[in-house]
Each structure stands twice: as C-alpha cells, then as structure tokens.
Amino acid sequence: MNHDTICALATANGTGAIGIIRISGDQSFKAVNAIFDGKNLEKADSHTVHYGFIKDGDEIIDEVMVSVFRAPKTFTAEDSAEISFHGSPHIAKRILETLTSNGSRMAKAGEFTMRAFLNGRIDLSQAESIADLIASDNESARKVALNQLKGGITNEISFLRTDLLNFVSLIELELDFAEEDVEFADRSALTSLLNRIDEKLLSLIDSFQYGNAIKNGTSVAIIGKPNAGKSTLLNALLKEERAIVSNIAGTTRDTIEEILHIKGHAFRLIDTAGLRETEDEIEAIGVKKAREKVANAQILVYLLDASTKDLNDDLLVLKSIIRDDLKVIICATKIDKFIPDLYESMEDRLRNELTSDFDFIPISAVENQHIQSLKDEMSSFVEHLKSPENNVVITNQRHFEALKKSLDAVHKVNEAITFRISTELLAYELRNALEHLGEISGEVTNDEILGNIFSKFCIGK
The missing domain is CATH 3.30.1360.120 (Probable tRNA modification gtpase trme; domain 1)
Incomplete structure (x- = not known):
C-alpha cells in the first residue's frame, strides 16, 4: 500500500x-x-x-x-x-x-x-460506478450509476457467492478425506444453488442491452432516398437548424451525429447521405457510410416521401438492411402536402412486401405533425429492453464479460455433478466460478486490471 x-x-x-x-x-x-x-x-x-x-x-x-x-x-x-x-x-x-x-x-x-x-x-464495482456517475449525461444513466454506487451489483451476487463458497469448503474437505470416499457436500443442494445462480446471472446478463443503451445512448440511423426529408427531421427532433436543408438532392454528403434526450434516455441521431446510385465520388462515400451506420444502429428510421408511388427501390433497400435485432420505424414524410389516401396505401403495400415487423408513422417535420409519436416509439424501444424483475442493470463491459465467464463456469460445475466427475475436477470448476464472480466486486483481481480501470478516471478522483 x-x-x-x-x-x-x-x-x-x-x-x-x-x-x-x-x-x-x-x-x-x-x-x-x-x-x-x-x-x-x-x-x-x-x-x-x-x-x-x-x-x-x-x-x-x-x-x-x-x-x-x-x-x-x-x-x-x-x-x-x-x-x-x-x-x-x-x-x-x-x-x-x-x-x-x-x-x-x-x-x-x-x-x-x-x-x-x-x-x-x-468495492471495485462501486469504484467503477463513480466514474460512470461523473460521466453520466442523462437521468437514466445517473440513476443506474447511483444504484451501483450503493452496492447494487455486489448485493445481487454476494449472497450467492457466500453460499457457493460454503460448498467449495465442503468439497475441499472431501479432498482431504479422499481415501475414506465420503461426501460432505450434498450434491442435490449444490445443484439447487447452481440453478439459482444460473437464473440470477442470466437476468444480469440480459440487462446489459438496456444498460448499454443507458450508458452509451441508443444509436438511431435516419436514412432514405435523397430529399426524403432526413435533415429536416433531424432539425425538427433537435429543435435547431443542425443540418442543411435544400431542395437539391444529395445535399448531405457525410453523416451528422447529434445527441437527443427523450424521457431521460439518450439517443445518438445519425443523419446519413441519401441512399441512391451516384457517379459523384464524394456522395458515394457518404452512401457507403450510411449503410455502415445502419449496420451498427439499434433503431432505423426510414423515410419515404408521402407522394412516392413506386416503392420498389425502397423495398429493395429495406430488405437488404433490416435485421432481427433492429427496431424499424418507417415514416411517410411531408404529409402536410398530400392527402392521407396516398400514405395509407403506402403502409398496406409495405406490410404486404416486408416480412419483418415495423412501425409506420406519417409525419411532417415542417409542421411538427406526429414528431412526438416518433419520439414516443423510440423511447418505448429502450423501455422494453428493461426487465421488470431486475432492479440492477449492468452497464459495464467488464462486469458483462465476468458474468458470462461465471455463467460458463456454473454450467461446467453442473455438468461435473451430472456426470459424476471426480471431486478434484469439481473443486476446480467451483473455484473458477467463485473467481469470476469475485472479479466483479474486486475480491479477485490483479494489478494489471486495476491499473487499466483506474487509469480511465479523471485526475483528482
């Protein structure tokens, strides 16, 4: 020291x-x-x-x-x-x-x-939560970091780890009396404990998707053909003239990223170049970047001009970029200029052609029509990631990796019991499970990990 x-x-x-x-x-x-x-x-x-x-x-x-x-x-x-x-x-x-x-x-x-x-x-998880609390830039991130500072993660696993440690002690005792061929640890009770640990670890691991959205913000790619109204929508969401708006197609050549807060959640809005075939070298780079951003986005907001009658090109694009884990919102834009029948038939055609689920919202960014509905849908996506049964949310990548290793070790212990593997190997797998659980709170760690964690803090903290 x-x-x-x-x-x-x-x-x-x-x-x-x-x-x-x-x-x-x-x-x-x-x-x-x-x-x-x-x-x-x-x-x-x-x-x-x-x-x-x-x-x-x-x-x-x-x-x-x-x-x-x-x-x-x-x-x-x-x-x-x-x-x-x-x-x-x-x-x-x-x-x-x-x-x-x-x-x-x-x-x-x-x-x-x-x-x-x-x-x-x-403990170590509390130390990391201090850095998260300092870095929090939205209400949800602040609440989660504060809960972790109060020992939320450690409290969730400490009792399970204590019970597991008791079984490890009994298994180690069996090794001391190996020649007598006795069992001090009740295998059925150990299996029951492992099942409880398995359930808790899965719950914490599943919370990481929500935690990651809270900590890093949810990425939202706004895409569509040139002049579909992407930049106008970005400006309407941000309530400022952030992107250049023009009647000339292909104005946006690069991606524009801005943060929007909705109901305590952060969203990283990405305005992209219009998707089309182009001979313009610079615009082509923008189109490529747009597709890359969609590949890493969690929410896709696809814009269609409400007057569009031929949807073939848009359908080809949508089918090529939609993924099972992607929240898709299709917006018919500029509805202040067109009658409802046009975009209502557009929705029917899309539902017939697309096998993936999506939400359809007609909007006018200029007149601010249904912009709040779009915001509500984005916010709802994040809220649905949260498990109602779990008050503790994992936001830290190191914790996430340690939990996955712990779960893998627990599965191996269960296999060892099922196949009646030797006590020596059972003890080894149990120690592995304990070690990975201890990595979260810092009960098991090394100088290299500590150095890496604290080097990311600001000076003076």
Whole structure:
C-alpha cells in the first residue's frame, strides 16, 4: 500500500467562482500546515472548515478555506484535506506547486478512488460506478450509476457467492478425506444453488442491452432516398437548424451525429447521405457510410416521401438492411402536402412486401405533425429492453464479460455433478466460478486490471 501524500485539482479545469484541491495520505495535515497561515490543522477536529491564507514562504498566494477530514470517515479512508480557493487556473497551479514542494506529490488518474478501494471503503464495482456517475449525461444513466454506487451489483451476487463458497469448503474437505470416499457436500443442494445462480446471472446478463443503451445512448440511423426529408427531421427532433436543408438532392454528403434526450434516455441521431446510385465520388462515400451506420444502429428510421408511388427501390433497400435485432420505424414524410389516401396505401403495400415487423408513422417535420409519436416509439424501444424483475442493470463491459465467464463456469460445475466427475475436477470448476464472480466486486483481481480501470478516471478522483 502506497502511503505517499497525494494532491490534485478536484474541480474542473478552467476559471470558476471557486476551485478545490484535494489532499490525501498520512501526512495530509502536516503537508497543508506547511503552507497554510491559519489554525494548526493537525490539532483540528474532523469535518471542520478553517479560514486562512496559502503562502509560498512570505508570499500570500490566496485567501482560502481548508476542510479537515480524519480517517477513517473519509472518501479514501485516509486523513484528507480540501483547499477551497478562488477559481483561477493560475492560483490552482501555484498551490499545487507549493504543496508538491512541501512533501506531497501529484496524484495519478483515479488514485483517490483506488485508495478508497484498496482501503476497503468501496468495492471495485462501486469504484467503477463513480466514474460512470461523473460521466453520466442523462437521468437514466445517473440513476443506474447511483444504484451501483450503493452496492447494487455486489448485493445481487454476494449472497450467492457466500453460499457457493460454503460448498467449495465442503468439497475441499472431501479432498482431504479422499481415501475414506465420503461426501460432505450434498450434491442435490449444490445443484439447487447452481440453478439459482444460473437464473440470477442470466437476468444480469440480459440487462446489459438496456444498460448499454443507458450508458452509451441508443444509436438511431435516419436514412432514405435523397430529399426524403432526413435533415429536416433531424432539425425538427433537435429543435435547431443542425443540418442543411435544400431542395437539391444529395445535399448531405457525410453523416451528422447529434445527441437527443427523450424521457431521460439518450439517443445518438445519425443523419446519413441519401441512399441512391451516384457517379459523384464524394456522395458515394457518404452512401457507403450510411449503410455502415445502419449496420451498427439499434433503431432505423426510414423515410419515404408521402407522394412516392413506386416503392420498389425502397423495398429493395429495406430488405437488404433490416435485421432481427433492429427496431424499424418507417415514416411517410411531408404529409402536410398530400392527402392521407396516398400514405395509407403506402403502409398496406409495405406490410404486404416486408416480412419483418415495423412501425409506420406519417409525419411532417415542417409542421411538427406526429414528431412526438416518433419520439414516443423510440423511447418505448429502450423501455422494453428493461426487465421488470431486475432492479440492477449492468452497464459495464467488464462486469458483462465476468458474468458470462461465471455463467460458463456454473454450467461446467453442473455438468461435473451430472456426470459424476471426480471431486478434484469439481473443486476446480467451483473455484473458477467463485473467481469470476469475485472479479466483479474486486475480491479477485490483479494489478494489471486495476491499473487499466483506474487509469480511465479523471485526475483528482
């Protein structure tokens, strides 16, 4: 365990009303005392705030407030202090320079949170949820990250892991008495436990699709022929003139990506080049990119001009890009200019020709007709990904991979019991299952994994 005293700017870079520098380590109060003209912080009570000046020798750098937090009731479970100063980047730089010349060192990325983990203040999944909470850019992401910070994932698997550990102990005991050929672990009870673990792991794994949509946003590809109204729709959804709108076909040459929030969920809207055969080299690249975006999208919004009578080309495109896992919404556009009979017959033709399920919404982006219906349909897609039985949602790729490995190990243990494989192999598979479950909370980990996780944190956290 590293007992260096570390310091870093805890607030965002840039000018602000105040800034905060965080210090943590056994010598925190001594380090700050060396540059603080005010109360002796080494004698101050925990969770108190003190007025004074930060000085470099005889020079006053700034008028500050210093907060004192004594171990173990701190974020890192170490003695900690926070200096609140006037929010100038230059002042921050001067204070940090003065601290580092008086016994502190600059913290590495995520080092405060890593110390909280290493000191047993939080587990690894909680540490990762702190980074997710900081990065959350929508209400759903905030709620999920906060639930994980409260120990949501760990609580879901800790009891199952404890029960499994008891069986591992009994199996290990059988190995000690191998010559007597006795069984201490009830195989039927073990099978029942494994089935419960299997069910829980599957539920958590299934939640990842919803969790990924919350954390990274749901990708929505807006495609159609040139001049179908893609850019006009993007502008209507965003309520700003983000894309150039023109009567000239092929105006959009590249993809435009913007974030839209609907009912607490983030959607990554991708306005693409119109799909058509073209001799224009640049436009052809845009068409290729459009197809690539559709291949990675979760929702497809396909636009058809409401006056379109020949749907053959559109049907060919739709049949070539529709996938089973793709939510398809077909919109008849510019309905303010045409009578309903035109686009109602369009829907009938599409339903007869397309075997895949889709939603049909007639819209006018210019007149804002049925745009809310489109938003509701997109939001509904995300909500349906959520399992009503599971309050914990997996948003972290590392957790997802560890859960899959755990599930695979549980299946192997079940096979070992079914085929009455030797106790040595059964013990091995059980330890594997325990290890993968422990990877989530950090009970089983290594320095390389920890370094990779915390290196992605911001400095000062």
